[in-house]
Each structure stands twice: as C-alpha cells, then as structure tokens.
Amino acid sequence: MRVAVRLLWLMAAALLLAACAGAALRGTGDLGLVIERASGHVTLVNTSSRSAYARIGGLGDLSHASVVYSRDARYAYVFGRDGGLSKIDLLEARLVKRVIQSGNAIGGSISQDGRIVVAQNYTPGGIKAFDAETLELLAEVPAEYAPGQFSKVVGLADVPGNKFAYALFDGGEIRVTDFSDPKRPTTQRYPAGRQPYDGLVTPDGRHYLAGLFGEDGVALLDLWQPEKGSRRILDKYGKGEEKLPVFKMPHLRGWSVAAGRAWLPAIGRNEVLVVDASTWKETARVAVKGQPVFVMASPDGRQVWVNFAFPDNGWVQVIDTLSGQVVQTLQPGKAVLHMEFTPRGEAVWISARDDNRVLIYDTRNYRELGSLPAEAPSGIFFTSRAARIGF
Amino acid sequence: MSNSGIAGRVVAALLLACAMPAAAEPAPARQKELIHMVRQDCGSCHGLTLQGGLGPALLPQTLADKPAEGLVATIVHGRPGTAMPPWHRFLAEEEAQWIVTRLMEGFPK
Numbered sequence: 058m059r060v061a062v063r064l065l066w067l068m069a070a071a072l073l074l075a076a077c078a079g080a081a082l083r084g085t086g087d088l089g090l091v092i093e094r095a096s097g098h099v100t101l102v103n104t105s106s107r108s109a110y111a112r113i114g115g116l117g118d119l120s121h122a123s124v125v126y127s128r129d130a131r132y133a134y135v136f137g138r139d140g141g142l143s144k145i146d147l148l149e150a151r152l153v154k155r156v157i158q159s160g161n162a163i164g165g166s167i168s169q170d171g172r173i174v175v176a177q178n179y180t181p182g183g184i185k186a187f188d189a190e191t192l193e194l195l196a197e198v199p200a201e202y203a204p205g206q207f208s209k210v211v212g213l214a215d216v217p218g219n220k221f222a223y224a225l226f227d228g229g230e231i232r233v234t235d236f237s238d239p240k241r242p243t244t245q246r247y248p249a250g251r252q253p254y255d256g257l258v259t260p261d262g263r264h265y266l267a268g269l270f271g272e273d274g275v276a277l278l279d280l281w282q283p284e285k286g287s288r289r290i291l292d293k294y295g296k297g298e299e300k301l302p303v304f305k306m307p308h309l310r311g312w313s314v315a316a317g318r319a320w321l322p323a324i325g326r327n328e329v330l331v332v333d334a335s336t337w338k339e340t341a342r343v344a345v346k347g348q349p350v351f352v353m354a355s356p357d358g359r360q361v362w363v364n365f366a367f368p369d370n371g372w373v374q375v376i377d378t379l380s381g382q383v384v385q386t387l388q389p390g391k392a393v394l395h396m397e398f399t400p401r402g403e404a405v406w407i408s409a410r411d412d413n414r415v416l417i418y419d420t421r422n423y424r425e426l427g428s429l430p431a432e433a434p435s436g437i438f439f440t441s442r443a444a445r446i447g448f
Numbered sequence: 449m450s451n452s453g454i455a456g457r458v459v460a461a462l463l464l465a466c467a468m469p470a471a472a473e474p475a476p477a478r479q480k481e482l483i484h485m486v487r488q489d490c491g492s493c494h495g496l497t498l499q500g501g502l503g504p505a506l507l508p509q510t511l512a513d514k515p516a517e518g519l520v521a522t523i524v525h526g527r528p529g530t531a532m533p534p535w536h537r538f539l540a541e542e543e544a545q546w547i548v549t550r551l552m553e554g555f556p557k
Contacts, residue, residue, distance in 0.1 A: 094496060120496030138495055161500055179501060209502065226502065252531070254502075270531060302526060302533030305492045306502060347459065366490045392488070410488070 085130040088147045089439035091408065091415055092135070093432040099135060100431050101150055102437060104399045104406075107417055107427050111150035117157075123164040123436055124328040126443035127189060128171030133438070134189075136176055137327050144192060147440070149259050156192050158185055158433065164399060166215040166448065173236050175213060182207035184223060188237055195239045212256020212267055212309065214447040224253035224267040224276075231256070231267050231278050231287055240265025247287040249276040257309040258447030259319075259334065266290075268309050268426030270324055277337060288339045291321070291330055305366035307350050311447035315354030316378040320361045322349035329376065341381050346363045346372045351395060354378070355420060356402040356441075364393045364407075370413040373407065375423070385423050389416045394434070400441035408434035474543055482543055483556050490499060493531065498555055506551050519548045 087105040097119050101111040116122075118139040125134050132153065135143040140159035145152055161180035167173070173195065174187045183199035200208040216222050219236045231247040251271025258280075259264050267276040273295040278287045307322035314320075318340060319332045329352055331341040339341035347369025356363050361376040370392050375385040390409025397406050404426060407416045410433050417426040442448045474482060487496055493503035504510065511519065523544040526534035535544070552557060 118495070118497050118499075121501060138501065139497070161495070163501070211502075232543055254531075303531065304489065304533055306531070367492075395531070413486075 083148065085147050085438075087201060087439050088130075089397070089437065090124060090133055090135075090145070090147070091406075091429075091431050091434050092119050092124070092436040092438075094119045094410070094435040095123065095433040097137075098432065099133075099145065100353060100429070101147060101276065102144075102406075102415075102429065104404070107404075107429075109429050109431075112372070113145060113150065113152055115152070116143050116155070119435070121163060121435075124438035124442075125165055125167045125174065125448055126169070126438075128443055130440035130443040133440075134160050134165065134167065134174050136145075138162060140176075140178070140180075142174070142176055142187065142192060143228075147193075154192050155328065156187075158187070158194070163209070163211060164213060166213050166221055168215055168219045168221070168236060169217050169446075170219060173219065174240055175215075175236070177210040177213035177223055179209040182209050182227070184210055184213060184221065184227075185235065186239060186242065196236070196242050197246055198234050198242055200225050200232070202230060211254060214256060214258040214265070214311070216258050216265070217262045217446065220280075221257060222256065222265040222278070222280065223254045224249055226252055226270075229253065229271075231265060231276055233265075233280070233283065245283060247276075247278055247283070250274060250289065254306045254324075255309040257311050257313055259314050260311045260445040260446060264334075265340065266309065266313075266319070266321075268304075268321065268324070269306065270306070275321065275332075290332060290392075291339055294323065294330060294339065295326060298326075301327070301348065303366065304368070305350055305370075307314050307348070307352070307366075307368070310353075312353045313444060315358030315361055317385060318378070320352045320354060320376070320378075320383075322352050322363075324348075329361070331381065343376050343381060343383065345374050345376075345383065346386065353396055353398070355398050355405070362382075362396050362405060362422060364396060367392075370394070387418070387423060389425075390414055395436045397437035397439055406437045406439075408437055410434060474546055478543070479546075482539065482547060483550075485538070486547055486551075486555060487557075498551070506555070508552055508554050511548075511552050514546070516548050516552065519551070520544045523547065 077374045091100045097116045098114045098184040100109045117137045120138045133145045141164045142158045143155040154270040162178050174189045185197045186195040208228035213223040222233045231249045234244045236242050249267045250269045253267040254270040256267040265278045274289050274292045277290050321330045329343040347365030349363045363374045373387045377384045389407045391411035395408045495501045498506040524536050
C-alpha cells in the first residue's frame with residue numbers, strides 16, 4: 058500500500074515535470090514581431106500557428122522602426138524613430154532593456170559575431186555601437202563629411218569581419234566602419250553621388266549598393282576589393298526624363314537579389330530596375346503600378362513582391378523572376394507598408410496600416426490564409442533575419 | 449482713377465476678406481483626413497510626431513521664424529532640388545494654409 062502511494066506520487070511528479078518542460082522549451086525559428094507604429098507597441102507572432110502570442114508596449118515613437126535579431130534568434134533589437142533602442146526577449150515575451158541612444162534614428166544592424174548592435178542616426182548624424190548583451194555604448198562614429206558638417210546616415214548593413222557599410226545622405230559618401238576592435242573603430246570613405254537614400258549588402262556580403270535620390274544611378278562598392286573604389290551603375294537610368302514626385306522614399310536590403318539579378322526600385326518612375334548581379338549591367342525594367350517602396354524577393358528568389366508609395370499604397374504586385382513579368386496584382390488593404398516572407402517563403406505577411414490588419418497570403422496561389430489585428434502595423438520582422446548577412 | 453474703380457477694388461478686397469476665413473477651415477471630415485495625411489504620409493519623412501527624419505522637424509518652435517506663405521508654397525509646389533514633393537494633387541491651397549496654421553500652433557493628434 059505504502060509503495061503504491063509512493064509510486065503514485067512519483068508518477069504525479071514526473072507528469073508535472075514533463076508538463077513544465079514542455080511549456081518551457083521552445084525554439085524561436087518561427088517567431089517574429091510586428092511594429093504597431095502609432096502606439097509604440099510590438100505584437101509578437103508565430104508564423105507556424107499564424108497567430109499573435111503577446112504584445113509589448115512602452116517602446117516610444119515607432120514610426121519607421123526596424124528590428125534586428127541576436128544570432129540565437131531569441132532577442133529582438135527594436136530601433137525607434139525617437140532614438141530608442143529596445144531589447145525584447147521573444148521567449149519570455151518581455152522588454153529586457155531600453156536605452157535612448159540618440160535624438161532621431163533610422164534603424165540599425167548587428168555584427169557578424171552577434172556581439173555588437175549598431176544604430177544609424179539622423180540626429181546627431183552618425184553611427185553608435187552597443188554591446189548586444191548589455192546595450193552599453195562601445196563607440197561612436199560621427200558622420201562628419203566636412204568640418205562641422207554632420208550627415209544623416211542611411212543604409213546601414215553588416216558585412217563580414219564585424220564591419221558595417223552605410224551611406225551619408227547629406228555627405229554623398231559610402232562608409233565602411235570596422236569594429237573588429239569594438240572600442241576603437243576605423244572608417245574608410247568612398248564617394249557615392251548625390252543624396253544616397255538607402256543601401257544594401259548582397260546576400261553573399263560582397264557588394265554594397267547605395268541608391269541615389271539626387272541623381273539617377275546607384276553607387277556600388279566591391280567589399281572584397283575595396284581598394285578599387287566605388288563606381289556607378291544604372292547611370293542616368295531616367296534618361297533625362299522628368300521624375301515623378303516621390304511621396305515616399307524606397308527601401309533597400311539584401312532581399313533585392315534573386316535569380317542572379319538585383320531588383321531595385323526606380324526613383325520617380327513606376328518601374329523596377331533589373332541588374333545582372335555579376336556584370337552590374339541593366340538587363341530589364343518592369344513596369345509596375347506605382348513607385349516601388351519595397352522590392353522583396355521570396356527566399357527562393359522565384360518571386361519579387363512590390364509595394365508602392367502613396368497614393369498607390371493599396372496595391373501589391375508580384376513579379377515572376379523567370380519571365381520578368383508581373384504575374385499578380387493584389388489589393389490587400391489600405392496603406393500597405395511592409396511585407397515579410399516566412400523563412401522558406403510559403404507565405405508572406407503584409408501590413409495594411411489604415412485597415413489595422415496584418416494579412417497572410419499563400420505565395421503559390423495568392424490566396425489569403427488569414428489575418429491578425431494590429432494597431433497601424435508597419436514593419437514585420439521574422440527571426441529568419443538573424444542568420445542573414447547585411448541585416 | 450474713377451469712383452467705380454475704387455468701389456470695385458473695395459468690393460474685391462471685402463470679398464477676399466470674407467473668402468479667406470471661410471476657405472481656411474475645411475469641413476470636419478476633411479480635417480480628419482488632412483490630419484491623418486500629415487501624420488502618416490508627411491510623417492514618412494518628417495516623423496509621425498513631426499520631430500523630423502529625412503525631412504526637417506515640423507514643430508511650432510522649428511517653424512516659428514518661417515513665413516507661413518513660404519510654408520504653404522512648399523507644401524503645394526514642393527521644393528525642387530530636395531526630397532520635398534508637390535502635394536497639389538491631394539490638397540487645395542486653402543487646405544495647405546489650414547495645415548500650416550495647425551502646424552505652427554502644434555499639430556492635432
């Protein structure tokens with residue numbers, strides 16, 4: 058009898074332990090977050106169950122907020138417009154730490170070894186490096202391009218060797234800062250052209266591209282042979298024609314490369330520019346519904362999804378990269394601000410700011426798979442970014 | 449100058465004076481749209497809180513020393529050579545005036 062009772066107790070204990078362990082252990086590979094720009098919240102989401110599992114507030118001004126992930130894909134670093142840098146634990150669904158690192162920020166990136174988080178700032182113009190663990194300031198590199206003149210920084214992207222490439226909007230430069238000695242960074246400077254608005258590093262980490270707003274063209278730097286300097290590609294792609302007014306700046310990231318080509322938004326034209334990613338010569342142009350903002354390749358590179366600037370921001374178009382043709386036109390909702398593919402691209406999540414919804418589409422048949430409520434959603438960021446160069 | 453000429457001018461001036469305050473106040477539904485547009489779409493560059501981004505801050509203290517007509521012209525016609533586009537496709541000049549007045553006194557939420 059006594060033995061039987063003891064056995065029962067043991068079984069109960071084992072069951073409890075198993076239940077606890079089951080709840081506590083989980084990966085982060087199918088997690089991510091959605092920025093709710095107006096209210097300073099993020100909603101934590103699961104791409105397997107297509108659901109939200111937590112919401113965290115108090116993150117300040119999240120207009121134009123962007124996110125990078127720690128290399129274990131557990132922590133999200135959220136860069137807010139107001140210079141706030143917040144570290145969020147996706148597993149415990151809580152804010153770990155928050156610092157105000159500048160007056161006006163535009164995003165950030167994380168180093169190859171995952172130890173350094175770098176923020177790019179408009180005010181004061183420059184970049185700042187932080188310890189990824191503690192968010193303690195390690196170094197500051199002002200974007201001084203002429204004596205006493207500081208530029209807004211755009212297009213910050215990590216490159217191998219704990220380096221970061223970025224561009225100076227006012228200074229017209231590309232810079233590469235080496236943080237291999239985190240407290241004593243060194244910087245190389247290259248000419249870019251007038252008003253670079255954003256930049257990207259190709260997925261192999263070899264090339265940095267800075268898109269220009271002030272002139273027709275893109276500046277290219279081969280990071281494997283930086284001594285050769287920067288050069289111009291897509292020079293004068295507008296062919297002297299008058300630009301359409303630009304109501305929103307496009308965004309560039311390493312997702313632009315697919316099927317051996319780079320798919321880039323044209324400035325002031327309703328076109329996607331296609332460039333061979335080995336010769337860097339223009340190979341085609343795709344006419345689209347409006348001025349592209351995000352031109353994003355699916356993870357396999359078979360499709361490129363495009364959203365547009367105001368007033369065409371209710372549309373999304375899909376380009377087939379084999380034919381170079383638009384194969385689908387969708388109207389997911391009002392004010393589509395961002396798109397994010399699930400890690401292997403079977404679905405894409407789309408934020409419709411003015412509908413207060415995130416929509417999920419099947420990338421094979423373009424059917425809506427579901428949707429989630431979110432307050433003025435903008436950026437959507439999945440943990441698959443953690444392992445990508447240039448993010 | 450003839451009397452009728454003077455009278456005509458006075459009438460024109462009076463008409464203008466009448467027209468201005470009326471035109472400066474869009475209907476409440478339109479006001480809501482304009483506020484949304486400024487916060488969200490102008491906010492792409494100027495920031496949702498209008499504290500600036502790629503474009504300059506649009507707060508009362510930053511605009512205080514700038515003539516209102518110049519600001520209205522910037523909204524309507526843009527500023528060539530910068531990233532500021534013309535917005536005349538989406539709003540009338542009086543609506544731009546209304547926006548400038550609101551910006552200078554602190555923009556509604």
